[in-house]
Amino acid sequence: DAKTTQPNSMESNEEEPVHLPCNHSTISGTDYIHWYRQLPSQGPEYVIHGLTSNVNNRMASLAIAEDRKSSTLILHRATLRDAAVYYCILRVGGTYKYIFGTGTRLKVLA
Amino acid sequence: AAGVIQSPRHLIKEKRETATLKCYPIPRHDTVYWYQQGPGQDPQFLISFYEKMQSDKGSIPDRFSAQQFSDYHSELNMSSLELGDSALYFCASSALGQALNEQFFGPGTRLTVL
Numbered sequence: 001d002a003k004t005t006q007p008n009s010m011e012s013n014e015e016e017p018v019h020l021p022c023n024h025s026t027i028s029g030t031d032y033i034h035w036y037r038q039l040p041s042q043g044p045e046y047v048i049h050g051l052t053s054n055v056n057n058r059m060a061s062l063a064i065a066e067d068r069k070s071s072t073l074i075l076h077r078a079t080l081r082d083a084a085v086y087y088c089i090l091r092v093g094g095t096y097k098y099i100f101g102t103g104t105r106l107k108v109l110a
Numbered sequence: 111a112a113g114v115i116q117s118p119r120h121l122i123k124e125k126r127e128t129a130t131l132k133c134y135p136i137p138r139h140d141t142v143y144w145y146q147q148g149p150g151q152d153p154q155f156l157i158s159f160y161e162k163m164q165s166d167k168g169s170i171p172d173r174f175s176a177q178q179f180s181d182y183h184s185e186l187n188m189s190s191l192e193l194g195d196s197a198l199y200f201c202a203s204s205a206l207g208q209a210l211n212e213q214f215f216g217p218g219t220r221l222t223v224l
Contacts, residue, residue, distance in 0.1 A: 036213075038153075042215075042217065042218075043114075043200050043202070043215025043216055043217060043218055044153065044200070044202075044213075044215050045215070046212040046213060046214075049212075087152065087153075092166075095165065095166045096141060096143065096158040096160060096165045096166050097155055097158065097166040097167075097168060098143070098155050098213070099155065099168075100145075100152045100153045100154070100155070101152065102152055103152055
């Protein structure tokens with residue numbers, strides 16, 4: 001299975017945009033890219049997902065490189081409540097199998 | 111809105127004992143996933159079920175087994191427990207048509223093996 005690589009931690013100022021990168025150089029053509037976030041002592045929470053095209057929803061935007069070997073989660077205006085571990089995850093194509101990456105701990109500064 | 115229910119929330123067992131974790135998915139969700147998250151670790155996919163049939167397996171030890179019942183709830187059975195099995199076990203569910211999209215996670219069961 002393909003795997004993802006993320007920076008261990010990042011910091012952002014409140015109300016500024018945040019770009020969280022993810023490398024997935026071994027991704028296959030049918031693997032979906034998902035992002036979830038996890039607050040302490042809670043289960044992960046869905047953020048966004050995509051396959052090839054950039055995606056937007058009320059929480060964030062997902063920019064996927066043309067070769068699909070990397071992607072970036074964009075939080076347009078970080079708030080203190082966005083402080084969490086953000087996981088870049090691959091859903092193996094044609095399956096219900098999700099491979100979590102190592103996660104990026106986002107710290108938001110007031 | 112109804113969420114995924116897991117029971118028990120906390121469980122303490124001795125080495126070599128057995129444990130059963132239960133998961134009740136959101137109503138009308140037909141797919142269930144189990145994950146294991148060790149201390150300071152990332153969630154690891156264990157197994158998934160779709161419409162009461164096992165669909166995919168991840169890094170689930172042979173000592174573990176799971177099933178999804180007719181009412182769609184799922185149970186993870188763990189035997190010959192080892193110290194390394196101490197972890198947070200999450201169950202998640204998704205609905206037909208949503209399986210490619212959003213999993214809803216439960217609060218987790220914290221298993222401690224002494």
